[in-house]
Amino acid sequence: MAKVIDGKQIASNLNQxxxxxxxxxxxxxxxxxxxxxxVGDDPASVIYTRNKSRQANRLGFYSVLKKYPAExxxxxxxxxxxxxxxxxxxxxxxxxxxLPAHIPESRVIEAIAPQKDVxxxxxxxxxxxYTNDQTNYPVACTPRGIMTMLETMDIDVTGxxxxxxxxxxxxxxxxxxxxxxxxATVTILxxxxxxxxxxxxxxxxxxVAVGKPQFLKANQVKPGAVVIDVGINRKPNGHLVGxxxxxxxxxxxSAITPVPGGVGPMTIATLMQQTVxxxxxxxxxx
Amino acid sequence: MAKVIDGKQIASNLNQxxxxxxxxxxxxxxxxxxxxxxVGDDPASVIYTRNKSRQANRLGFYSVLKKYPAExxxxxxxxxxxxxxxxxxxxxxxxxxxLPAHIPESRVIEAIAPQKDVxxxxxxxxxxxYTNDQTNYPVACTPRGIMTMLETMDIDVTGxxxxxxxxxxxxxxxxxxxxxxxxATVTILxxxxxxxxxxxxxxxxxxVAVGKPQFLKANQVKPGAVVIDVGINRKPNGHLVGxxxxxxxxxxxSAITPVPGGVGPMTIATLMQQTVxxxxxxxxxx
Numbered sequence: 001m002a003k004v005i006d007g008k009q010i011a012s013n014l015n016q017x018x019x020x021x022x023x024x025x026x027x028x029x030x031x032x033x034x035x036x037x038x039v040g041d042d043p044a045s046v047i048y049t050r051n052k053s054r055q056a057n058r059l060g061f062y063s064v065l066k067k068y069p070a071e072x073x074x075x076x077x078x079x080x081x082x083x084x085x086x087x088x089x090x091x092x093x094x095x096x097x098x099l100p101a102h103i104p105e106s107r108v109i110e111a112i113a114p115q116k117d118v119x120x121x122x123x124x125x126x127x128x129x130y131t132n133d134q135t136n137y138p139v140a141c142t143p144r145g146i147m148t149m150l151e152t153m154d155i156d157v158t159g160x161x162x163x164x165x166x167x168x169x170x171x172x173x174x175x176x177x178x179x180x181x182x183x184a185t186v187t188i189l190x191x192x193x194x195x196x197x198x199x200x201x202x203x204x205x206x207x208v209a210v211g212k213p214q215f216l217k218a219n220q221v222k223p224g225a226v227v228i229d230v231g232i233n234r235k236p237n238g239h240l241v242g243x244x245x246x247x248x249x250x251x252x253x254s255a256i257t258p259v260p261g262g263v264g265p266m267t268i269a270t271l272m273q274q275t276v277x278x279x280x281x282x283x284x285x286x
Numbered sequence: 287m288a289k290v291i292d293g294k295q296i297a298s299n300l301n302q303x304x305x306x307x308x309x310x311x312x313x314x315x316x317x318x319x320x321x322x323x324x325v326g327d328d329p330a331s332v333i334y335t336r337n338k339s340r341q342a343n344r345l346g347f348y349s350v351l352k353k354y355p356a357e358x359x360x361x362x363x364x365x366x367x368x369x370x371x372x373x374x375x376x377x378x379x380x381x382x383x384x385l386p387a388h389i390p391e392s393r394v395i396e397a398i399a400p401q402k403d404v405x406x407x408x409x410x411x412x413x414x415x416y417t418n419d420q421t422n423y424p425v426a427c428t429p430r431g432i433m434t435m436l437e438t439m440d441i442d443v444t445g446x447x448x449x450x451x452x453x454x455x456x457x458x459x460x461x462x463x464x465x466x467x468x469x470a471t472v473t474i475l476x477x478x479x480x481x482x483x484x485x486x487x488x489x490x491x492x493x494v495a496v497g498k499p500q501f502l503k504a505n506q507v508k509p510g511a512v513v514i515d516v517g518i519n520r521k522p523n524g525h526l527v528g529x530x531x532x533x534x535x536x537x538x539x540s541a542i543t544p545v546p547g548g549v550g551p552m553t554i555a556t557l558m559q560q561t562v563x564x565x566x567x568x569x570x571x572x
Binding site for chain 1: 408409410411413414416417419421444445447453455459463469470471472473476478479481482484485
């Protein structure tokens with residue numbers, strides 16, 4: 001049976017470190033500041049932003065939550081981003097997606113100052129990560145959280161063969177960058193992939209981020225592989241399940257993340273970690 | 287026997303198109319302007335920059351070649367870039383690599399205005415390509431040239447399995463982005479890859495960019511695969527050869543690029559094409 005990768009525990013340890021680093025910064029006169037921008041009232045987004053703001057408060061951050069109605073103009077929103085860019089109390093800015101259809105997400109993301117782009121979505125930061133730039137910059141939180149999990153579990157990425165199902169800008173692509181920068185051999189699989197199982201069956205590490213409940217089965221996985229499940233899906237009976245058929249795949253994998261309690265808690269913990277990174281880096285530039 | 291992909295011919299056709307587009311622009315009062323910056327006197331760099339400037343002149347561009355001694359300060363070089371960024375006659379700026387060790391290449395590349403970054407190396411443009419941004423931006427010329435070759439030869443990338451040997455920022459990574467944006471399934475192989483042949487033997491398209499003479503052999507390639515050779519190596523006898531053992535691999539591939547006369551001519555033709563793109567895009571922004 002596979003070892004369970006306890007994301008909740010790893011996230012809790014990470015949060016403790018983040019709280020200590022926050023105290024150290026506060027003692028130096030710098031309070032990490034996180035601004036969360038929410039447009040509209042999508043129920044999931046309301047919950048996500050509230051959780052992020054609460055966790056920021058819990059860690060001792062200066063935290064602001066800016067709410068706008070779904071009809072807000074692009075200009076107003078960009079004006080808010082500009083104010084936050086200029087606000088020295090704010091170190092990290094995130095705009096909760098999705099945005100209403102009339103506001104192009106890319107324009108909003110590009111408006112966030114790269115050094116405050118706590119989600120790591122600004123193309124400058126994406127490009128630096130992809131080219132393995134050796135300076136400090138933020139990266140997407142879910143993939144960074146996955147790397148932290150693997151490191152904590154002593155799972156070596158160097159030289160590993162990795163198959164990632166799903167090529168989103170939030171998970172698949174930045175994770176490919178991080179893995180490749182750690183000398184893994186990485187293939188992203190997607191809806192147009194003709195022979196996904198060829199790659200899956202050979203992979204030492206399989207990551208699934210497709211949003212399809214219990215999609216990955218044991219017969220697609222190499223015995224002993226590490227399986228990371230990024231999906232969170234609610235079944236008709238109300239239960240949460242991942243993109244991996246957990247019971248089935250557990251029988252062949254060497255380690256596996258559960259849902260809930262796997263990747264999920266790591267994302268928000270990494271967001272907090274990265275806010276403190278940005279606050280620290282901002283002082284280095286003074 | 288493999289069909290030969292005649293890069294020289296495809297580049298020549300592309301140059302004709304570029305010359306026509308240049309005339310159209312000149313008739314509208316806009317002369318495409320290319321600035322090439324050369325630092326030091328590395329013999330290969332001297333030849334490359336001269337070839338680029340000559341080709342720009344031949345096509346009717348406004349072309350400037352800025353030469354600096356190897357001892358130039360970073361500040362002087364960045365000052366030159368700033369002047370070129372501000373010069374409305376210049377649409378494309380390229381700094382020939384390698385730079386002397388005391389000047390960090392990334393800082394110079396990041397100083398080039400993204401909309402004049404004709405090599406497509408600025409992280410903003412790298413990030414936009416990786417995330418498949420749908421606006422106009424320059425991309426690395428060698429990969430773009432390879433895509434043009436494949437398109438000209440009616441080789442479909444959609445759904446293809448692609449193995450790229452070499453993960454450079456000039457070729458491997460941006461080519462992966464372009465291929466993935468065209469719905470290919472792509473694996474980049476590199477020195478830490480444990481089982482490169484597993485990927486090579488399955489690939490519909492193999493691209494080699496490692497700088498090792500006649501590295502790829504027929505027994506590593508799936509019969510009928512398309513093989514793209516990015517390497518240019520000079521053998522002790524003075525002959526130029528690619529990274530592919532051409533005679534050997536020709537016997538199994540369905541199509542193959544020769545060296546010389548394959549990818550090489552496409553790179554410079556694409557650089558010219560992209561300078562005209564930048565000139566056209568600059569007028570759209572007015």
